[in-house]
Amino acid sequence: MENLNKFGLEVRDWLETNCPASQRQPMGPEDQYWGGRRGTFPSEDAKIWFERMRDKGWTVPEWPVKYGGGGLSPQQAKVLKSEMKRIHARTPLYGLGIWMLGPAVLEYGTDQQKQQHIHAIINAETRWAQGYSEPGAGSDLASLQCKAEDMGDHFLVNGTKIWTTAGDKCDWIFCLVRTDPTVKKQEGISFLLIDMDDAGVTTSPIALISGESEFCQTFFDNVKVPKENLLGELNKGWSVAKALLVHERKLMAEIGSDSPRHILQPNVAAREYLEFENGKIADARLRDDLVEYDMLMQAVALTHFRTFEEKSNGVRSAAPMVMKYVGTEAEKTKSELLLAIMGSRGIGWEGDGFTPQEIDTARLWATSKVMTIAGGSSEIQLNLIAQKVLELPQR
Amino acid sequence: MALVLNEEQRLLQDTAKDFLSKYASVASLRKLRDEHDHTGYDPDTWKQMAEMGWASVILPEAYGGLEFGFLGLGIVLEESGRTLTASPLFASAVVGASAVLLGGSEQQKQTLLPKIASGDLTLALALEESHHHKPTHIATTAKMQGDDFVLNGSKFFVLDGHCADKLIVVARSDGAESDSNGVTLLIVDRNSQGVTCHRTIMADSRNAANITFENVIVPSGDILGAVGDGWPILEPVLDRGRVAIAAEMMGCALETFERTVAYLKEREQFGVQIGSFQALQHRAAHMQSELELCRSVLMQALSTVDDAPEQLPLLASLAKARLNALVKLVTNEAVQMHGGIGVTDDLEIGFFLKRARVAMQVFGDTGFHKDRYAALSGY
Numbered sequence: 001m002e003n004l005n006k007f008g009l010e011v012r013d014w015l016e017t018n019c020p021a022s023q024r025q026p027m028g029p030e031d032q033y034w035g036g037r038r039g040t041f042p043s044e045d046a047k048i049w050f051e052r053m054r055d056k057g058w059t060v061p062e063w064p065v066k067y068g069g070g071g072l073s074p075q076q077a078k079v080l081k082s083e084m085k086r087i088h089a090r091t092p093l094y095g096l097g098i099w100m101l102g103p104a105v106l107e108y109g110t111d112q113q114k115q116q117h118i119h120a121i122i123n124a125e126t127r128w129a130q131g132y133s134e135p136g137a138g139s140d141l142a143s144l145q146c147k148a149e150d151m152g153d154h155f156l157v158n159g160t161k162i163w164t165t166a167g168d169k170c171d172w173i174f175c176l177v178r179t180d181p182t183v184k185k186q187e188g189i190s191f192l193l194i195d196m197d198d199a200g201v202t203t204s205p206i207a208l209i210s211g212e213s214e215f216c217q218t219f220f221d222n223v224k225v226p227k228e229n230l231l232g233e234l235n236k237g238w239s240v241a242k243a244l245l246v247h248e249r250k251l252m253a254e255i256g257s258d259s260p261r262h263i264l265q266p267n268v269a270a271r272e273y274l275e276f277e278n279g280k281i282a283d284a285r286l287r288d289d290l291v292e293y294d295m296l297m298q299a300v301a302l303t304h305f306r307t308f309e310e311k312s313n314g315v316r317s318a319a320p321m322v323m324k325y326v327g328t329e330a331e332k333t334k335s336e337l338l339l340a341i342m343g344s345r346g347i348g349w350e351g352d353g354f355t356p357q358e359i360d361t362a363r364l365w366a367t368s369k370v371m372t373i374a375g376g377s378s379e380i381q382l383n384l385i386a387q388k389v390l391e392l393p394q395r
Numbered sequence: 396m397a398l399v400l401n402e403e404q405r406l407l408q409d410t411a412k413d414f415l416s417k418y419a420s421v422a423s424l425r426k427l428r429d430e431h432d433h434t435g436y437d438p439d440t441w442k443q444m445a446e447m448g449w450a451s452v453i454l455p456e457a458y459g460g461l462e463f464g465f466l467g468l469g470i471v472l473e474e475s476g477r478t479l480t481a482s483p484l485f486a487s488a489v490v491g492a493s494a495v496l497l498g499g500s501e502q503q504k505q506t507l508l509p510k511i512a513s514g515d516l517t518l519a520l521a522l523e524e525s526h527h528h529k530p531t532h533i534a535t536t537a538k539m540q541g542d543d544f545v546l547n548g549s550k551f552f553v554l555d556g557h558c559a560d561k562l563i564v565v566a567r568s569d570g571a572e573s574d575s576n577g578v579t580l581l582i583v584d585r586n587s588q589g590v591t592c593h594r595t596i597m598a599d600s601r602n603a604a605n606i607t608f609e610n611v612i613v614p615s616g617d618i619l620g621a622v623g624d625g626w627p628i629l630e631p632v633l634d635r636g637r638v639a640i641a642a643e644m645m646g647c648a649l650e651t652f653e654r655t656v657a658y659l660k661e662r663e664q665f666g667v668q669i670g671s672f673q674a675l676q677h678r679a680a681h682m683q684s685e686l687e688l689c690r691s692v693l694m695q696a697l698s699t700v701d702d703a704p705e706q707l708p709l710l711a712s713l714a715k716a717r718l719n720a721l722v723k724l725v726t727n728e729a730v731q732m733h734g735g736i737g738v739t740d741d742l743e744i745g746f747f748l749k750r751a752r753v754a755m756q757v758f759g760d761t762g763f764h765k766d767r768y769a770a771l772s773g774y
Binding site (some may be wrong): 068077103118265269270279280287288290291292294295296298299300302303305306309310313315317318319324325326379381382383384385386391392393394395 | 397398399521656659660667668669670671673675676677680683684687688689690691692694695711716717718745765767769770772774
């Protein structure tokens with residue numbers, strides 16, 4: 001305990017000296033650094049901050065020192081996190097390499113795979129994409145068809161992966177591929193690492209209703225992948241993917257700890273866009289919708305606190321299982337409410353007829369539709385609650 | 396603030412669960428209903444509950460209390476919500492006791508609280524004057540006459556009104572009809588001259604009464620708090636009551652939900668358990684989500700009473716509104732998912748449905764609390 005306190009003081013001192021003031025400000029998506037061959041730093045300070053943290057191994061505090069990690073114990077890592085949070089220090093490096101693939105390589109990888117990939121992730125030389133979904137395999141992921149045939153000294157990969165986030169900016173992709181079409185669907189899947197510069201790999205962005213195109217589709221046309229790029233055992237890819245999900249959930253929770261830049265809240269919008277009479281919103285219907293939403297959000301926030309408290313006290317409950325469903329549905333409700341509050345000013349798309357915030361609102365509204373589909377749709381979440389929490393019979 | 400129970404609280408939970416399911420189950424309520432029991436609860440059971448300290452969970456040790464706080468009280472109430480136990484726990488040990496604790500003189504506290512704690516004295520709050528909860532809307536008058544007050548007016552929906560020993564009457568000594576100033580709280584013996592009590596039979600088979608006061612003489616020593624200054628006592632008392640009944644509603648919702656999920660696993664149609672149908676699975680999973688949200692809200696509201704009373708009005712309205720919505724959803728779905736048997740009196744689900752509707756009206760329906768939450772939030 002005493003050592004931990006000492007460590008905390010050292011961390012505090014180091015952060016005070018090394019974290020540039022600009023890296024302690026609330027941030028938007030454009031302030032994030034994702035690394036990779038084509039990655040650019042959003043600012044000189046972001047570069048300095050990343051390099052200092054990288055040299056300490058603190059972009060990946062709990063990874064082993066011999067691969068360039070911080071080598072911290074979970075307790076020390078927690079101290080580091082809370083000290084960073086205290087001064088609102090930004091996350092210096094984002095990426096699926098840190099959150100998902102790295103932990104899986106450390107767990108399932110060969111020595112050679114660790115040497116090749118872990119350093120590259122820590123040094124931000126490689127930006128990783130995830131290749132799970134396919135046009136014909138969304139919620140029913142295990143029915144995926146992208147195949148890797150054993151050609152003796154290599155796999156020959158043919159097929160396509162969709163919803164690869166920022167696929168056009170990534171260097172490598174970790175994929176679930178079918179290696180045995182003759183067995184039960186989960187049992188014929190392997191986990192393959194593919195260099196996106198290889199011949200036969202092409203990626204194109206998908207334009208979304210929000211006007212953004214952060215998702216891509218990646219095509220594999222007779223791509224030769226070396227045998228040593230198989231992670232874990234042949235046909236055991238489904239277990240590797242499941243282990244990865246645990247890391248994803250743990251670390252996605254941590255991104256949430258960066259302070260986001262101001263986002264328009266419905267009760268603030270109400271003051272700007274609605275008429276008041278005697279201190280009350282004059283439109284009783286909108287007032288009712290707003291209070292319903294505010295109550296819901298307070299309940300969601302309290303449930304986040306509760307899951308945190310339960311975790312620290314070693315108490316298990318069903319609360320974490322419902323958060324994805326509840327949180328993303330609430331985001332959609334919020335976006336629809338903002339549009340209703342802002343009327344025709346909430347549906348501007350571009351140009352100078354609207355303020356940037358108004359245009360943001362309309363685009364975030366379209367983006368909110370993604371949230372209840374990606375990462376396990378609301379329907380899949382409800383299936384999971386029915387199975388895992390309520391233990392209802394399966395068909 | 397605490398959002399998880401500690402060891403001591405979990406023990407209390409086990410004791411409450413054990414006792415209530417043995418001695419005060421839904422079957423006991425059915426018996427009280429079918430026998431048209433005059434008291435409306437079983438005094439022997441209540442005596443035992445008081446002996447275990449449940450009538451004094453929130454009272455300081457100095458007045459014979461258990462001093463376990465609102466989280467402790469919430470546990471007992473939640474368990475009593477699972478068994479639909481009829482007792483003076485809410486009207487007397489929560490609402491009555493809080494009124495004396497927050498508004499009483501030292502002498503009143505010393506006289507009344509130990510008796511409430513032992514279960515020997517029961518109180519009831521005579522507040523409502525219309526069929527909707529409007530706590531400042533008071534037309535009942537308390538006029539000064541010499542050293543006494545003279546009480547005139549009518550009260551509705553007085554929980555335990557026909558069986559409580561004493562009534563705490565909310566009356567107007569001054570001001571206009573919907574003014575929060577000029578409200579005075581008076582402690583009146585139910586058997587006083589001029590008090591007429593008419594027991595009302597409610598859907599949930601629990602106790603309520605309409606009461607009229609006709610020139611009832613109340614000595615000025617029986618005023619709770621200062622004359623005309625009853626609102627600053629009444630409002631936190633109501634908020635405590637709202638959080639407490641929300642805890643009972645949580646138990647009611649949980650029990651109803653668990654019984655329904657069990658039925659989904661047991662009932663077979665088309666050759667399979669009906670719980671395997673996605674149409675039912677998704678509705679059940681949605682209810683689980685709502686239960687989780689309400690659990691957090693309830694825990695926060697209960698700890699707010701003791702730890703951050705300045706935030707209580709907002710949290711109490713949040714808890715009552717959310718729990719109102721929860722019990723409405725869960726009890727309606729429970730009946731529907733049970734199908735034909737769900738609308739029979741034989742199945743206990745109907746008792747939960749009816750209790751939920753009555754509890755939803757106690758100290759403010761959903762609309763009342765949404766309006767209050769909006770007003771407190773500045774819109």
